[in-house]
Amino acid sequence: MKQAVVIGGGVVGCHIALELAERRYEVFLLERHSRLGMDTSTRNSGVLHAGIYYPADSLKARLCVEGNRLSREFFDRTGVQYRPSGKFIIARDRSEISEIEALRDKAIANGAEGISLVPQDTVQKRVPCVRCVGALHSASTCIIDTGDYLTTLKTLLMQRDVHLLYECPALAIDGGVRVETPRGSVDADIVINAAGLYADEVARMTGLDDFTVVPLKGDYYCTTALPLEVPVYPPPNHGHGTLGVHLTPTCGPDVIIGPSETPSRGKDNYDIETPFAVFDDSLRDMIPNYEAIRPSLREGFSGNRPRAFRGGTRCEDFIIMKQPDSVIHLLSIESPGLTSAPAIARFVVKMI
Ligand SMILES: Cc1cc2nc3c(=O)[nH]c(=O)nc-3n(C[C@H](O)[C@H](O)[C@H](O)COP(=O)(O)OP(=O)(O)OC[C@H]3O[C@@H](n4cnc5c(N)ncnc54)[C@H](O)[C@@H]3O)c2cc1C
Incomplete structure (x- = not known):
């Protein structure tokens, strides 16, 4: 053997x-x-991502689209807890419409399933707590209990x-x-x-x-006061090539908010260090009723992105x-x- x-x-x-x-x-x-x-x-x-963001023919695009399908089959076969939630990438104002249109084209070129542009009222019906002028909907995105x-x-x-x-x-x-x-x-x-x-x-x-x-840390806050069933993302953050602070329901009662992007003091450093103002700014942009939810936010957890340089x-x-x-x-x-x-x-x- x-x-x-x-x-x-x-x-x-x-x-x-x-x-x-x-x-x-x-x-x-x-x-x-x-x-x-x-x-x-x-x-x-x-x-569980759909394969939207990655350059055509990259390993990320190919293995994400295949991995989405294989993971769902694996979860159904083995009973891993997950929710086929779908996801919205929102345009917070008119200037971001062209960004979500470009993401739609990229996603379709990558072979991501269930991608469509949806108007403001469709988003509003599913996630009334969020403000936007339209969104990209991804039907094959899921939430996993890791x-x-x-x-x-x-x-x-x-x-x-x-x-x-x-x-x-x-x-x-x-x-x-x-x-x-x-x-x-x-x-x-x-x-x-x-x-x-x-x-x-x-x-x-x-x-x-x-x-x-080089570890690039992402800190999260969380709340149980935000009624949200579908993950909501802004357009990606071009500076660091990350997806931007998003709102993600979990398989439990929490909605997690993050991740930020901040240099890490070490690969095993999981202290939450992002200034709260960073979350404030992101959330005010997306949630009209933010001031009512703000007192419920509490520190969540952190992860380190294994950012490699050659x-x-x-x-x-x-x-x-x-x-x-x-x-x-x-x-x-x-x-x-x-x-x-x-x-x-x-x-x-x-x-x-
Ligand atoms: C903030 C954040 C958000 C993310 N969100 C998502 C998301 O929503 N969807 C998604 O698809 N991806 C997401 N990712 C990426 C995803 O989490 C990682 O790509 C994935 O978990 C990597 O898994 P891994 O097994 O390669 O690494 P790890 O989970 O880090 O496993 C590596 C293991 O190797 C062990 N190890 C290290 N050195 C040694 C050694 N010398 N000997 C023995 N063991 C060793 C470590 O202890 C560790 O357990 C996110 C990442 C971060 C940081």
């Missing part, structure tokens, strides 16, 4: 481990924390006899085939680097040393590459990585 080591127990590493186990590999999944998914995979907006998702992945991994090694960081990769850990070494025919924020450090273990992952240039797309032939590295798995995870796993397994 061939052996595989997957480094990193986030949603991407878990899906890759499952794919490999289904192909009859003996799989060792190494995770530095005491549980799966404690970094970015449970510190995000929990939105905690439930990771619990289900863990159950499936155990059923497939994957060796789950917690508190077991990869320390070195010798000759591309032996992974050193504090508990000894594991030999492998194939090693997968799915270490998220630390994928640059794991890449360096095989001599791939021109990548740097030789100083930002990697805009997912990077999935071999070095040497027995090690596959995944870098820059920013949004829509949660959505794309099952499609990324299939892509990786085809590379072996």
Whole structure:
């Protein structure tokens, strides 16, 4: 039986481990924390994206559209909690209409399902608490319970006899085939680097040393006072290439508001540091009755985007590459990585 080591127990590493186990590999999944998914995979907006924003022919576009479909099939098959909520990207004034029209064209070119422009009164009926002059509607966007998702992945991994090694960081990769850990070494025919924020450090273990992952933190506030069933996004933030502070219902009672974008003091820094004024400004733009909701806002949580640079240039797309032939590295798995995870796993397994 061939052996595989997957480094990193986030949603991407878990899906890759499952794919490999289904192909009859003996799989060792190494995770530095005491549980799966404690970094970015449970510190995000929990939105299953449709594939709207990404340049045509990019891995992000392709794997997001495929990942949306595969994820919904996976959730239906395994019982992961999710809601087919749809989503609005709103034009807050007339000047933003051309932006949502351009997004519609991009989404359709990418093959995203269920995309249409809708007038103000359609939005108003579904989300009366939000102000806009029109919107792009995405019918295939969903809300996911990420905690439930990771619990289900863990159950499936155990059923497939994957060796789950917690508190077991990869320390070195010798000759591309032996992974050193504090508990000894594991030999492998194939090693997968799915270490998220630390994928640059794991890449360096095989001599791939021109990548740097810089955490870009996103803080969230939350409230139970906003009656919202459908996620509402502004047009994306062009400066940092992020989606902008959005309003997202969850599978529970909270609506989460964020993420902001602020340089992080470290890859494991999850303190909420964004000035509240940033949320104030974004929310006043979208919610006419904002002053009534404002007192209910409380601090939520944070996540760090694994923003990768190669030789100083930002990697805009997912990077999935071999070095040497027995090690596959995944870098820059920013949004829509949660959505794309099952499609990324299939892509990786085809590379072996
Ligand atoms: C604020 C924010 C909002 C987002 N919103 C969305 C969204 O709504 N929809 C969407 O599709 N995507 C979203 N994303 C992106 C998505 O969350 C990520 O792309 C995805 O979770 C990446 O998963 P991963 O498994 O690659 O990384 P991670 O979840 O970070 O997993 C990597 C794992 O590797 C482990 N590890 C690191 N180093 C080692 C080592 N040496 N040895 C062993 N283990 C190690 C870590 O502990 C970690 O558990 C968002 C991201 C952020 C930050």
